[in-house]
Amino acid sequence: MKQFINIATVLILLFGFGCTKRLAPGGVYQGDQLLFEAEQMTLDAYKILDSYVTWEKENRALINSPAVQQSASKVRANAKSWIATMIAMRNAYATNPTDGNRDALEKSLAVLRVALFEAAKYLAQYSTPKPQ
């Protein structure tokens, strides 16, 4: 069951994360689902990436994988920039919701999705002990 959950996690991150939701009328987003998605994704991306680099650092010796260490290093080096870019693109879109600003915001969302997918992939991989 756990293995199923782990595979499902990766698939959800790959295909379903940030699926459009309906916003109840009268909310602070005034029905703008992209704006809601951008803010929700920013929050969740930080939580997930923070958990990922914590896990990698606390278990580095046991993980013993250059690929995972390289992946976590990439997250450490870039996560703040990815999130800052997302915030900037969100602000540009909120101020001026043109097609160009929408596209730029959607690209920022895609960058975060890729990073989250990679983190989930390694977590799923290491949550199943390999036979010696």
Add this chain to the structure above:
Amino acid sequence: MIMEKLALAIAALNLLDKLMPIIDADVKAGTVSVEDQKKVRTEYENLVGRLDELFDGPQWKDE
């Protein structure tokens, strides 16, 4: 060695268990209430205001 592998697997599973509610909430179909929209906005504004300090922890240092 087996114990170490199990410890690593448990650590990864614990983390995934912690992350699943976040992911579930994101992909769950339905309507986001006005109150939940306000909550997301408040949390988001809090994150934006604390962006620098959020990346100060030791887990964010590569060393």
